[in-house]
Amino acid sequence: MSQSVDTSVPRIGRLDAVRDRWQNLPKWQKSLGAVAGIAFLYYLPLLGIPGLTWFRTDSIEGGSSWAGTLFTCAIYVLVAIGLNVVIGLAGLLDLGYIGFFAIGAYGVGLFGSVNSPVVKLIQERFDLPATWAVGWVLCAFIAVLLTMISGVILGWPTLRLRGDYLAIVTLGFGEIIRIVARNMVGVTNGPVGISAIPGPEGPPSSDNNIFGLVDVKPWYWLAITFVLVMVFAVRRLEHSRVGRAWLAVREDEDAAAVMGVNPFKFKLWAFAIGAALGGLSGMLFASRYAFIDPTQFNANLSILFVAMVVVGGSGNMAGVALGAVLLGYLPERFREIADYRWLAFGVAMVLVMILRPQGLIPSRRRARELKDRAAEAEEAPAHV
Amino acid sequence: MNFDALISEFGQHTVDGLSKGAIYALVALGYTLVYGVLRLINFAHSEVFMVGTFAVLFVWTQVPFEGIPSPGQAVVLLLLALVAATLASGGTALAIERIAYRPLRKKNAPPLIFLITAIGVSLILVEIFGQLLPDLLGRALPELFGRPRQLVGMPTIIEQKDLFTIGHVTVNNIQVIVVVSALVMMALLDWFINKTRYGRGVRAVAQNPETAALMGVNQERVIMLIFVLGGVMAGAAAVLWGIRAGFTLNSVGFVLGLKAFTAAVLGGIGNLRGALLGGLFLGLVEVYGATLFSTQWEDVIAFVVLIVVLMFRPTGLLGESLGRARA
Numbered sequence: 001m002s003q004s005v006d007t008s009v010p011r012i013g014r015l016d017a018v019r020d021r022w023q024n025l026p027k028w029q030k031s032l033g034a035v036a037g038i039a040f041l042y043y044l045p046l047l048g049i050p051g052l053t054w055f056r057t058d059s060i061e062g063g064s065s066w067a068g069t070l071f072t073c074a075i076y077v078l079v080a081i082g083l084n085v086v087i088g089l090a091g092l093l094d095l096g097y098i099g100f101f102a103i104g105a106y107g108v109g110l111f112g113s114v115n116s117p118v119v120k121l122i123q124e125r126f127d128l129p130a131t132w133a134v135g136w137v138l139c140a141f142i143a144v145l146l147t148m149i150s151g152v153i154l155g156w157p158t159l160r161l162r163g164d165y166l167a168i169v170t171l172g173f174g175e176i177i178r179i180v181a182r183n184m185v186g187v188t189n190g191p192v193g194i195s196a197i198p199g200p201e202g203p204p205s206s207d208n209n210i211f212g213l214v215d216v217k218p219w220y221w222l223a224i225t226f227v228l229v230m231v232f233a234v235r236r237l238e239h240s241r242v243g244r245a246w247l248a249v250r251e252d253e254d255a256a257a258v259m260g261v262n263p264f265k266f267k268l269w270a271f272a273i274g275a276a277l278g279g280l281s282g283m284l285f286a287s288r289y290a291f292i293d294p295t296q297f298n299a300n301l302s303i304l305f306v307a308m309v310v311v312g313g314s315g316n317m318a319g320v321a322l323g324a325v326l327l328g329y330l331p332e333r334f335r336e337i338a339d340y341r342w343l344a345f346g347v348a349m350v351l352v353m354i355l356r357p358q359g360l361i362p363s364r365r366r367a368r369e370l371k372d373r374a375a376e377a378e379e380a381p382a383h384v
Numbered sequence: 385m386n387f388d389a390l391i392s393e394f395g396q397h398t399v400d401g402l403s404k405g406a407i408y409a410l411v412a413l414g415y416t417l418v419y420g421v422l423r424l425i426n427f428a429h430s431e432v433f434m435v436g437t438f439a440v441l442f443v444w445t446q447v448p449f450e451g452i453p454s455p456g457q458a459v460v461l462l463l464l465a466l467v468a469a470t471l472a473s474g475g476t477a478l479a480i481e482r483i484a485y486r487p488l489r490k491k492n493a494p495p496l497i498f499l500i501t502a503i504g505v506s507l508i509l510v511e512i513f514g515q516l517l518p519d520l521l522g523r524a525l526p527e528l529f530g531r532p533r534q535l536v537g538m539p540t541i542i543e544q545k546d547l548f549t550i551g552h553v554t555v556n557n558i559q560v561i562v563v564v565s566a567l568v569m570m571a572l573l574d575w576f577i578n579k580t581r582y583g584r585g586v587r588a589v590a591q592n593p594e595t596a597a598l599m600g601v602n603q604e605r606v607i608m609l610i611f612v613l614g615g616v617m618a619g620a621a622a623v624l625w626g627i628r629a630g631f632t633l634n635s636v637g638f639v640l641g642l643k644a645f646t647a648a649v650l651g652g653i654g655n656l657r658g659a660l661l662g663g664l665f666l667g668l669v670e671v672y673g674a675t676l677f678s679t680q681w682e683d684v685i686a687f688v689v690l691i692v693v694l695m696f697r698p699t700g701l702l703g704e705s706l707g708r709a710r711a
Contacts, residue, residue: 093499157695164425165694167499168645172687175642183680299638303503310500339519343511349504354487357497370493377492 015361041224045070045217057332064332067216071288073328074223075281080308080324081230081317082277087306088315088363089238090270091250092159093167096174097305099154100147100275102297104282106181107143109194109292112136114203116194117187136198140283147279148272155271159264174302182294193293197286204290211287219288226284230277231317237273238317246270251369300342307345311352313359315366322361390675395553397671403559403628405667406566410621411644412651412659413573414477414614420590420654421610424485424495427502430641431509432477432615436622437632438513438528439472440465444539444626445527452543461541462623470619477615478608480505506637514634535631542627562624569620570660573613577656586610590654639683643670646690652700661701 022030045067053059057069079101086094110118111134119133134142158169181188188194196203199211200222210218237243245266248256253263286292304327312323331341352359358367390397411433418426443465449457484505488498518532528536545557577583588596589606597603625640626632643666651662666686673685693700 087496091496093496095503157691161694161698163495164499165649165698167427168425168642169687169691169694172642172690175639176684176687179681179684303507306500306503339515340511342507343515346504346507346511350484350501350508353493353497353501353504354484357491357493370491370497373494374491377490 016364038228041228042221045220055333057329060333060335063335065216067220069329069332071216071220071223072332073325074220074227075284076305076308076324076328077227077321078223078230078281078284079278079305080312080320081227081234082274082281083305083309084314084317084320085234085237085246085270085277086274087309088320088366089243089246089250090267091163091246092267092270093163093306094170094271094274095167095302095306096154096170096172096177096299097274097278098297098299098302099170099174099177100151100278101282101285101301101305102174102177102181102294103147103150104143104279105286105292105297106188106194106282107146107279108136108139108283108286109197110188111142112139112198112203113194113196115189115196117189133198133203136200136202136287139198140280143283144276144279147282148276151272151275152268154275155268159267159271171299171302174297174299178294178297178299181297188294191293191295193291195291197290197292199287199290213290216288219284223284226280230280231321234273234277235317242266242269247365304345307349310359311348313361313363313366315363316359316361319359319361319363323359385676386678387676390672393552393675395551397675398668399553399555399559401668401671402664403562403667404671405647405664406563407621407624407628407663408640408644408647408666409660409663410566410569410617410624411640412648412663413570413617413656415645415648416651416653416656416659417586417610417614417617419648421586421607422485422489424498425502425645426477426480426611426614427499427641428480428484428505428509429477429614429618430637430644431506432473432480432637433618433622433625433640433644434513434632434634434637435476435509436469436473436615436619437625437636439468439619440622440626441528441536441538441632442525443468444541445525452540458541462627465541465623465626466620469622470616473619473622474612474615476509477611477618481608481611510634510637533634535633538626538630538632540630558627562628565620565624567660569617570656573617574656576613582609642690643686646686646693648700649690649698650693650700652702655700655702658700658702665701 022033025033047053047056047066056066057063058066079097082100083094083097086092086097110116113119114131114133116133122128123130123132154170154173158166161169182190184190185192198204199208199219201208201211204213206212211222238246245256245261248259248261249263249266257263308323308327309320310323311327312321313319327345331338331344337344356362357370411429414429414432415426418424418429444461447461447464449461453461484501485498488501514533518529522529522532530536542558542561546554547557547560548555577586585596585601585606586609588599588601589603593603596606625636644663647662647666648659649662650666651658651660666689669689670682670685674682677685
């Protein structure tokens with residue numbers, strides 16, 4: 001056995017022990033713990049416990065808004081949960097996830113802002129006043145629906161491809177979305193971007209008491225609520241028939257097909273659900289900043305999203321959430337590394353893949369799968 | 385859609401497209417070689433090319449000459465750049481193989497892990513040239529790293545001159561140099577793979593790694609060889625890029641790499657002659673498409689071509705083979 005495998009085994013063991021202890025607690029203790037954890041998440045933006053204030057990003061000179069950083073982390077977690085469905089559960093490498101994020105953002109922008117050409121067209125067609133726009137709730141639905149549809153449209157022709165081809169096609173897809181947003185000036189305003197994107201209280205204005213541009217705390221609470229709901233929903237999905245089918249397809253597509261699981265169908269589901277979560281996240285992003293333009297959606301972010309999932313531990317929701325929080329938070333708190341954040345992300349990705357491919361908090365099943373493969377390699381060293 | 389412009393200038397666009405495609409083809413060879421032997425898409429290959437362009441820039445800014453060099457000087461500068469770029473690119477490719485891929489191969493890691501590692505490596509290289517080196521060497525080498533993450537112009541080595549005209553089509557010296565040198569490099573590689581003893585080893589490992597090992601082929605050496613060969617081709621492409629485009633930046637590899645990969649798939653990944661055909665074909669399609677729709681859609685055209693090819697003929701125009709097609 002090689003050195004790295006030897007060292008990683010006991011570490012997984014320790015983590016597993018913690019996990020086992022948690023799982024064996026009586027039910028009331030578990031729910032108490034969960035409630036306390038959730039309460040703490042809602043309390044985080046107000047964090048003032050002596051000693052812990054060190055963690056706040058505004059505790060350093062020129063640091064960015066603490067609630068703003070938390071909000072970014074929360075929408076990253078949402079992205080990571082969605083991408084985890086695609087990469088971690090279904091085993092499909094999607095390098096164009098920013099495309100879905102962008103579609104979600106543009107979904108709410110195009111239908112909700114009075115400055116969007118789409119809204120202007122509808123106003124003209126139906127003789128509506130110049131202040132009319134689609135309400136935020138409906139916009140949110142449209143945005144998520146649009147991303148789901150685009151997930152299916154992208155997945156339909158490409159999910160039959162081999163995994164490595166899929167990666168490149170999705171990378172191309174992310175770029176296409178950005179270029180389309182830049183070039184179709186008549187629909188998206190092109191490089192000028194879309195402003196006055198509404199929030200839950202309607203378009204941004206100084207009359208908004210809760211969801212304004214200055215105080216980000218309510219936005220964080222909104223985002224974390226979405227995160228909690230989605231964690232719950234995806235958890236249920238993971239342990240359902242669909243979730244088992246995803247794992248089966250990931251581990252051995254042919255065997256799964258023989259057992260009566262239609263790989264294509266379930267991959268498409270994974271793609272659509274993953275896309276919808278990306279869209280939801282993009283929608284929140286656009287609403288919070290009230291402004292979007294194509295430069296905010298470049299390919300680097302897709303790589304960042306993949307890094308969150310694989311560094312955290314693909315297949316494990318706690319792992320990917322940790323990955324998202326680390327990658328969103330660390331560069332904000334430690335400004336010294338801000339310039340080098342992308343370099344650090346790249347190094348982290350490579351190191352994790354070589355030394356601990358299952359990620360920081362691994363999914364047990366995935367860790368076993370990788371160990372099996374390593375053991376096979378020991379037996380038959382001639383294999384490439 | 386601007387059909388008139390396409391038809392009236394068809395010949396001119398064809399020449400443009402070929403000189404563009406020749407560079408794609410050279411970079412595509414790197415993807416094809418590695419894929420043919422390891423069935424691995426070396427995502428980081430685009431950055432191997434990027435490193436090559438910086439080596440070219442280094443030579444052309446550090447070797448002193450004034451104004452436009454004379455033909456004799458130009459030849460020397462080109463050869464120096466070729467040596468530097470092939471060393472830099474080949475060395476980078478080899479380093480990537482040794483440091484990143486080899487530990488994974490030993491562990492028999494699934495393809496997904498290789499892909500993610502490759503992306504990480506690619507990001508590292510882009511950032512080294514965009515942030516780390518400018519911070520370290522920005523003052524010592526302002527011509528290279530003075531403007532981090534920005535386009536950096538290269539000095540003109542060969543002045544563009546129209547050489548001859550056939551009908552309405554004018555061909556200039558740069559186009560001839562690019563296409564001819566690319567073809568020569570590819571012919572050399574083709575000869576190397578098909579006619580030499582080392583090439584036979586490469587083909588043997590591509591066909592069947594275990595049997596090749598039994599026949600005494602050192603597999604590790606073959607793998608190192610193909611990475612170096614791919615890097616050398618990318619280095620040559622970097623020199624031609626320097627002549628034709630005349631600029632570089634740390635993210636120059638991203639779009640070019642995607643297109644070269646498209647070219648490799650288009651011709652049939654793993655197939656050397658396919659890479660040539662795919663590269664030239666993609667160059668043409670792109671130039672024609674850009675004329676039809678406008679240049680701002682140029683990058684989209686390549687991606688759409690990629691998706692269409694993968695859907696209808698995933699084995700490419702000439703089929704997959706480096707040796708023979710593997711199931």
